Amino acid sequence: MTKLKLSGVSKAYGATMALRHGDLEIEAGEVHVLIGANGSGKSTLCKIVAGSVRPDRGTVLIDDRPVTVSGPRAAKALGIGIFYQELSLAEHRSVAENILMPDLPRKGRLFVNREALAETAGRYIALFAQVAGEDLTADTPVGRLRADQRQLVEIMKALASKAPVLIFDEPTSALDRAQVDRFFEILRGLRNEGRSIVFISHRMDEIFAIGDRVTVIRDGETIGTTTIADTSPAAVIRMMVGEQEGLAVPQDAPPASATGGGTALSVAHLSGQGFSDVSFTVARGEILGLGGLHGQGQSALLRALFGAPPAHSGAVTLAGAALRTENPRSAITSGLAYVSGDRGRDGVITGRPILENVTPVHALRNRLMLASPGRLAAGALPALKALNTKFAGLSHPISSLSGGNQQKIVIARWLIDRPDVLLLDDPTKGIDLSAKADLFALIRKLAEDGLAIILYSSEDAELLNNADRILVFNGGSVRRELAGAERTRYNLYHAAYEAA
Amino acid sequence: MSQALSFLRNPLVVALALIVALLVLGNALSPGFASGQQILRLLIVAALLGIVAAGQNLVILGGREGIDLSVGGVVSLSAIVAGNAMNGLDAGIPAAILACVATGAFFGLLNGLGVTLLRIPPLVMTLGMLGVLQGLLVVIRQGVPSGRAAPALSEFVTRPFLLGLPGIIWLWIAIGLLMAFILNRTVLGHRIYAIGSNEHAAFMAGVPVRRMRVLLFVLSGVFSAIAGFCLLGYSGSSFANVGEQYMLASIIAVVLGGTPLSGGKGGYTGTMAGAVLLVILQSILTTINIEESGRQMVFGATLLLLMLFYGRGRGLRA
Structure with a gap:
């Protein structure tokens, strides 16, 4: 019997189609795996079920009746419970209160029933008693728990909703093996009770351990659903990759400049917040790609190289000399440059003129005291021109420009004085196609001029088309290096999803 | 608002128009209000406020809830320090200047370190510092004469020096030019806005963000100290809490001049106009026999009104 059915749902954010055509059918009494690459639309699909996003088109059926999920409260009333990937716990409240937060037991109308709270919460905590650690008790404030314990509390909270449909969006990322095994036992129990479970994970072994069926989403469209027993990790990855020829045809050999330039930067056993024991080298003239799913340590590594914040341990060598970056300022004076895709947070100096947005790094590297507009403009204009930046005048505020041109201004900031190593942290996020093309043409040219470039992109096509080598990240460390003809979408996903 | 009237959105234009309007109003209430001599006296008072507001302006421009509530305490303390250092003698002036600047820089440094290293919000840090300074003033005043201004200092503040204007006005103009130069034509200025x-x-x-923020508080302390030094020349002898009125007034002058409390935009030229405007307003209130307490109420209400008008700029921050 079909419990939940979505057909032809779509959602656009402005000009971006987040979800083109989403179909999903969940039976009662199954664990249904949802899988898709970065930006394929699976999060949007989940948000539509959860009621936090309203679809532009398409229908949602629960028990064969059309419903409108108008918000999170409506989703709850319709019997949909969700585990949120971004933890939604109240730090200063107890474990018990957090587990039962959506529906605290009451005494009369006003007061919390403490006994019932402790008793009910205790039942959920007992489910994980063997694996959660002794310090996870009903009274412990959530703020004192470890990351894995918090994730367990979040799981308990979803279980406590007793909803017939449960959605788990990456529930196991912080859990250890024993905790995952226990969680899966509980999930199987729920399935046997007839509950419907949607399970999102990026770990192929987990998907094949717990799933009954799998639905693959690619580029905002549902590609197909198959029974787990009838498929293999390789076949699932092939469905995710699709027939996207032309997008990912690696050049037979990296350009000559990529091999003969000598080592620019070498990193040995670097560990920091979000990544551990990463080692690699990048040559002058080379574009080294960092691939894998979102948030597997790629950005954290780039930021650590730039000193924001610095790595905890390990060694970095720049042009033969040990490099110690304490903050961005020391990284810049050592010859590093860092372009962030989050220009609102890391890049744009809001409300200030274009000139002041292009020149801070130039002023620092040349130890300038005076900001003579003529002299600064002489430095800025060639860099802006190289990026085909469109602007009316250097004194206009940066906010008068389009997103793509704002990002070009921020990138130009780093190119007035040539750095030795350019760190690109998803630099094309939210900019239009022609700006992307301009940017990648420039990046290749910079590499040919002898710069060492490290590129992280959340768009696999950008990596496959532009990087000479790709390090695939998973869980904070490098799982595989793809070079030459190995640089295919299939291999990229294979390593990213740890298909054994 | 139509294109032709868009200049009305420029706070500087608004402030200048209000200055003229208030002068006309004052002259109507009390003939002679807008006489040359009277305007000169207003400008001297405005210069004292304007110098304090220069430091306030820098701290506010630096953003992150930047504000310096301790300016009044530094003004008072510096006036006492100066009075005791010169004790009515011209020869003591250089030492008095040094002592004042050191005092201002010291308390500004403490503010800056508290805000950056200890991560105390500026509002709390500088309010606490104001409490410390006020206590210190009480201790210092007990039994000790608070000192007298040297004749040359009084002359500098009150007597015409060049083109009929006293030295303090020229000092204020010089500070205005210096501030405009620093904010617009130096890397330091760009970094303050950034x-x-x-x-x-x-x-x-x-950008060395922490060091910059400490520097802004130090500068604020130094500007307040300079104002306290000049204030001694204006009043002849120093008495405790002479600087008390400057806290609220300096903030209002900055906001009136078009620098939002959220920082990042605006400049000192507007603040100068704001200081003049505020002093004229104060003078009108005195003319129509409103007591100090009433004036403070009007000032407080003015700041709240300004927040209403310019408050929307805050939401525009990304």
């Missing part, structure tokens, strides 16, 4: 409008982006572009 940390005020997007601190994190400034940090990622290599």
Whole structure:
């Protein structure tokens, strides 16, 4: 019997189609795996079920009746419970209160029933008693728990909703093996009770351990659903990759400049917040790609190289000399440059003129005291021109420009004085196609001029088309290096999803 | 608002128009209000406020809830320090200047370190510092004469020096030019605006954010100290809490001049106009026999009104 059915749902954010055509059918009494690459639309699909996003088109059926999920409260009333990937716990409240937060037991109308709270919460905590650690008790404030314990509390909270449909969006990322095994036992129990479970994970072994069926989403469209027993990790990855020829045809050999330039930067056993024991080298003239799913340590590594914040341990060598970056300022004076895709947070100096947005790094590297507009403009204009930046005048505020041109201004900031190593942290996020093309043409040219470039992109096509080598990240460390003809979408996903 | 009237949105234009309007109003209420001599006296008072507001302006421009509530305490303390250092003698002036600047820089440094290293919000840090200074003033005043201004200092503040204007007006003009130069034509100025409008982006572009913030508080202390020094010349002898009125007034002058409390934009030229405007307003209130308590109420209400008008700028911050 079909419990939940979505057909032809779509959602656009402005000009971006987040979800083109989403179909999903969940039976009662199954664990249904949802899988898709970065930006394929699976999060949007989940948000539509959860009621936090309203679809532009398409229908949602629960028990064969059309419903409108108008918000999170409506989703709850319709019997949909969700585990949120971004933890939604109240730090200063107890474990018990957090587990039962959506529906605290009451005494009369006003007061919390403490006994019932402790008793009910205790039942959920007992489910994980063997694996959660002794310090996870009903009274412990959530703020004192470890990351894995918090994730367990979040799981308990979803279980406590007793909803017939449960959605788990990456529930196991912080859990250890024993905790995952226990969680899966509980999930199987729920399935046997007839509950419907949607399970999102990026770990192929987990998907094949717990799933009954799998639905693959690619580029905002549902590609197909198959029974787990009838498929293999390789076949699932092939469905995710699709027939996207032309997008990912690696050049037979990296350009000559990529091999003969000598080592620019070498990193040995670097560990920091979000990544551990990463080692690699990048040559002058080379574009080294960092691939894998979102948030597997790629950005954290780039930021650590730039000193924001610095790595905890390990060694970095720049042009033969040990490099110690304490903050961005020391990284810049050592010859590093860092372009962030989050220009609102890391890049744009809001409300200030274009000139002041292009020149801070130039002023620092040349130890300038005076900001003579003529002299600064002489430095800025060639860099802006190289990026085909469109602007009316250097004194206009940066906010008068389009997103793509704002990002070009921020990138130009780093190119007035040539750095030795350019760190690109998803630099094309939210900019239009022609700006992307301009940017990648420039990046290749910079590499040919002898710069060492490290590129992280959340768009696999950008990596496959532009990087000479790709390090695939998973869980904070490098799982595989793809070079030459190995640089295919299939291999990229294979390593990213740890298909054994 | 139509294109032709868009200049009305420029706070500087608004402030200048209000200055003229208030002078006309004052002259109507009390003939002679807008006489040359009277305007000169207003300008001297405005210069004292304007010098304090220069430091306040810098701290506010630097953003992150930047504000200096301790300016009044520094003004008072510095006036006492100066009075005791010169004790009515011209020869003591250089030492008095040094002592004042050191005093201002010291308390500004404490503010800056508290805000950056200890991460105490500026509002709390500088309010606490104001409490410390006020206590210190009480201790110092007990039994000790508070000192007298040297004749040359009084002359500098009150007597015409060049083109009929006293030295303090010229000092204020020089500070205005210096501030405009620093804010618009130096890397330091660009960095002040950068940390005020997007601190994190400034940090990622290599701006030493903490050091900058400490520097802004130090400068604020120094400007307040200079104002306290000049204030001694204006009043002849120093008495405790002579600087008390400057806290609220300096903030209002900055906001009136078009620098929002969220920082990152604005400048000192507007603040200068704001200071003049505020002094005229105060004078009108005195003319129509409103007591000090009433004037404070009007000032407080003015600041709240300004927040209503310019408050929307805050929401525009990314």
